[in-house]
Amino acid sequence: MPLTVRPRRKRSIRIVVTLLCGMLPIVFGSVILYLQAERTLQHSTRQTAEEALRQFDLMLDNTAQAARELLPLAGKDCEEVKLALREQVTRRPFVRSTNLVWDNNLYCSSLFGPFKEAVNAGDYHEGKLWLMNGNPVTPNTALLVYRLSDGRGGALTTLDGYHLSNILRLIGRETLLLLQVGDNWLSADGKVHQGALPALPVAQSMLQSNRYAFSVSAGFPQGETWRYMADAYPPLFSLLIFFGVVSGAIGHIVQKRSTSPSHEMLRALEAGEFIPYFQPVVHGDSKQWSGTEVLMRWNHPKEGLVRPDLFIPFAEHSGLIVPMTRALMQQTAALLGPQSAGFATPFHIGINITASHCHDLELVEDCREFLAAFMPGSISLVLELTERELIEPTDITRQLFEQLHSLGVKIAIDDFGTGHSSLGYLRKFNVDFLKIDQSFVAMIGIDALSRHILDTIIELSAKLDLGIVAEGVETQAQAEYLTAHHVNFMQGYLFGKPMPAADFINALSHH
Ligand code: C2E
Ligand code: CA
Ligand code: CA
Numbered sequence: 001m002p003l004t005v006r007p008r009r010k011r012s013i014r015i016v017v018t019l020l021c022g023m024l025p026i027v028f029g030s031v032i033l034y035l036q037a038e039r040t041l042q043h044s045t046r047q048t049a050e051e052a053l054r055q056f057d058l059m060l061d062n063t064a065q066a067a068r069e070l071l072p073l074a075g076k077d078c079e080e081v082k083l084a085l086r087e088q089v090t091r092r093p094f095v096r097s098t099n100l101v102w103d104n105n106l107y108c109s110s111l112f113g114p115f116k117e118a119v120n121a122g123d124y125h126e127g128k129l130w131l132m133n134g135n136p137v138t139p140n141t142a143l144l145v146y147r148l149s150d151g152r153g154g155a156l157t158t159l160d161g162y163h164l165s166n167i168l169r170l171i172g173r174e175t176l177l178l179l180q181v182g183d184n185w186l187s188a189d190g191k192v193h194q195g196a197l198p199a200l201p202v203a204q205s206m207l208q209s210n211r212y213a214f215s216v217s218a219g220f221p222q223g224e225t226w227r228y229m230a231d232a233y234p235p236l237f238s239l240l241i242f243f244g245v246v247s248g249a250i251g252h253i254v255q256k257r258s259t260s261p262s263h264e265m266l267r268a269l270e271a272g273e274f275i276p277y278f279q280p281v282v283h284g285d286s287k288q289w290s291g292t293e294v295l296m297r298w299n300h301p302k303e304g305l306v307r308p309d310l311f312i313p314f315a316e317h318s319g320l321i322v323p324m325t326r327a328l329m330q331q332t333a334a335l336l337g338p339q340s341a342g343f344a345t346p347f348h349i350g351i352n353i354t355a356s357h358c359h360d361l362e363l364v365e366d367c368r369e370f371l372a373a374f375m376p377g378s379i380s381l382v383l384e385l386t387e388r389e390l391i392e393p394t395d396i397t398r399q400l401f402e403q404l405h406s407l408g409v410k411i412a413i414d415d416f417g418t419g420h421s422s423l424g425y426l427r428k429f430n431v432d433f434l435k436i437d438q439s440f441v442a443m444i445g446i447d448a449l450s451r452h453i454l455d456t457i458i459e460l461s462a463k464l465d466l467g468i469v470a471e472g473v474e475t476q477a478q479a480e481y482l483t484a485h486h487v488n489f490m491q492g493y494l495f496g497k498p499m500p501a502a503d504f505i506n507a508l509s510h511h
Pocket of ligand 2: 352384414
């Protein structure tokens with residue numbers, strides 16, 4: 001069965017999260033700066049349009065005033081009034097020429113005196129203003145004509161386009177500014193165009209004069225918002241990048257922090273840092289090696305070799321103990337499987353399991369896979385269950401232990417004497433071995449009461465026909481006592497400490 005573990009948050013995902021944290025203030029800040037830039041540009045075009053409108057109104061006031069003064073002269077003989085026409089041109093800064101009209105005929109002009117030209121009121125926007133692209137005197141030079149009429153008479157005063165385009169240029173500066181009169185419009189280069197006013201894509205402001213028949217439009221070309229931001233906001237962008245870096249760093253640190261002990265163990269599991277150590281188990285009489293207990297070690301890249309009691313509780317708590325044990329069994333099978341041809345009698349291999357292994361039947365598959373790696377009949381797989389952690393008998397556990405037994409897997413109660421297992425418990429789970437806790441062995445020859453308990457356990461196991469293993473045998477005296485009491489198997493520093501696979505396999509060949 002493949003090693004199935006919850007996937008750890010991938011490195012690429014962590015990098016993406018860090019980048020997102022970093023980008024968030026930059027993107028968010030840029031959006032705010034963009035909106036702010038749009039507001040600023042809108043405000044600027046509005047002001048520009050208002051200022052232009054004010055200036056054009058003032059110029060037209062000047063021109064309209066001349067027309068108002070000349071209107072009463074309409075119909076009079078041109079020779080009589082032409083001086084009055086010229087006087088207006090001279091006295092008023094924005095008036096370029098003045099003309100009188102009678103019955104839709106321009107009959108008198110400040111420039112030529114008596115003159116004859118038809119006047120069509122339809123040419124004038126709202127009958128008042130006409131933006132022309134020059135006249136016969138100055139072709140291709142913009143001209144704004146103001147028309148005032150009363151009955152059959154009328155006065156036409158003209159305003160030079162030069163003044164108008166000057167305003168568009170000077171007030172507009174960075175802004176595109178256009179003057180519209182009816183169907184015609186004037187751009188800052190002094191040219192008069194026909195047709196609809198072009199749309200100004202960024203921050204367009206259009207204002208209509210409420211005194212004369214014209215309007216102005218101010219705005220910016222495409223891309224101006226970004227150009228403005230690049231011009232005006234570099235310090236703010238630096239700040240955003242600074243915030244981005246800080247936020248990215250915080251995101252990175254928070255993600256690292258969330259690497260709790262169980263995350264760290266998941267990483268270690270994927271990195272194959274949990275490795276098996278092997279401690280020999282010997283026959284009680286001959287002291288020949290009868291098997292081994294597999295003990296887990298964490299080969300930590302920084303901390304070095306970590307003892308199991310420091311991490312097994314975390315592994316149990318987080319549920320990682322199941323895949324960790326599975327990985328340990330796979331490694332053990334790969335290391336000892338090839339040796340199995342040399343095993344004369346079934347070699348005991350003890351694997352420690354916890355109550356959390358007994359919640360489902362996966363362990364059966366793990367054991368089947370483990371056994372398949374060895375020559376048939378060459379080993380005896382013993383699962384060691386600590387007495388401190390009793391298993392609740394349920395349908396699943398009953399099924400589990402039945403299936404394990406039919407596979408030939410043996411069950412040992414570890415640390416026996418420290419917990420509260422009853423005879424009923426030992427029977428229910430079809431236990432094969434008791435492993436006497438090392439605390440009782442340590443008391444041999446020291447504490448009479450402990451020795452008494454030890455004797456009782458040995459007797460009990462004999463009566464129940466259970467194999468017995470004494471753990472933590474360190475001295476010759478302890479070994480002799482246990483042999484004298486017919487203890488089947490012994491394990492302890494006297495016979496060998498837990499050792500890495502290479503040392504164990506090497507030593508195995510000598511035994
Ligand atoms: P344990 O199952 O009772 O394993 C025996 C412990 O006694 C081992 O400690 C072993 O090194 C130590 N020991 C063996 N002979 C002697 C001796 O002569 N004197 C003394 N003082 N100690 C001796 P270790 O390897 O540190 O393991 C500690 C505990 O961690 C184990 O106790 C077992 O409960 C747990 N453990 C180890 N490996 C695994 C594993 O793969 N899965 C699970 N669930 N628990 C494990
Ligand atoms: Ca054990
Ligand atoms: Ca033990």
